Amino acid sequence: MKTQDSDAVKAGVERTSSRILEILDVKGKVTDTGAMASHCSDYDSDEKVYRARHPWSIYKAPFTDIQKGMDRLRAELPKDGWKIVRDGVDGSRAKSPQIVAESEEGDFAVDVRLHRASKAGNAPDLLEVTVESACYRSK
Structure with missing residues (x-):
C-alpha cells in the first residue's frame, strides 16, 4: 500500500474531479464542495489508512x-x-443511468449518475459525481 500525505491525496482527487468536469462539458451550476479524507473501512480502525x-x-x-x-x-x-x-x-427505484470507471493506475475511481427531476418538483435534473481515491497509509 502506498504512503501519501492526506492533503496531497485530496488535491489529487480535486484535480481528477476538475478533469471529469472538463470532459462532461455541461454548462450548469456546480456544487462547491471540496474533497474530504475518511478512514478506509476495509482496515482496522487503529491503522491510519484513509x-x-x-x-x-x-x-x-x-x-x-x-x-x-x-x-x-x-x-x-x-x-x-x-x-x-x-x-x-x-440499483435505485428510478434506475438512474450510471457510469463507474477506474483510473488505469488504480489511484482513482469515479461514479457518475444521471437523475431526472422528480415529478413532485422538489428535485431538479442532476448529474451526481463522486471521485474517490484508493486507500493510503498516512505519512
Missing part, C-alpha cells in the same frame, strides 16, 4: 445537455486513461 472522496453535482442544466455529457464520458474516459467497469443503471 482515502479522499469528492462528491459534487451539476444542476440547472437542460436534461439533454446532461445526457450528452454522460455520452462524452463514455467516449473520452477510456482515451484519458480510465477503464469503464460499469455502464448501465444503478
Whole structure:
C-alpha cells in the first residue's frame, strides 16, 4: 500500500474531479464542495489508512445537455486513461443511468449518475459525481 500525505491525496482527487468536469462539458451550476479524507473501512480502525472522496453535482442544466455529457464520458474516459467497469443503471427505484470507471493506475475511481427531476418538483435534473481515491497509509 502506498504512503501519501492526506492533503496531497485530496488535491489529487480535486484535480481528477476538475478533469471529469472538463470532459462532461455541461454548462450548469456546480456544487462547491471540496474533497474530504475518511478512514478506509476495509482496515482496522487503529491503522491510519484513509482515502479522499469528492462528491459534487451539476444542476440547472437542460436534461439533454446532461445526457450528452454522460455520452462524452463514455467516449473520452477510456482515451484519458480510465477503464469503464460499469455502464448501465444503478440499483435505485428510478434506475438512474450510471457510469463507474477506474483510473488505469488504480489511484482513482469515479461514479457518475444521471437523475431526472422528480415529478413532485422538489428535485431538479442532476448529474451526481463522486471521485474517490484508493486507500493510503498516512505519512
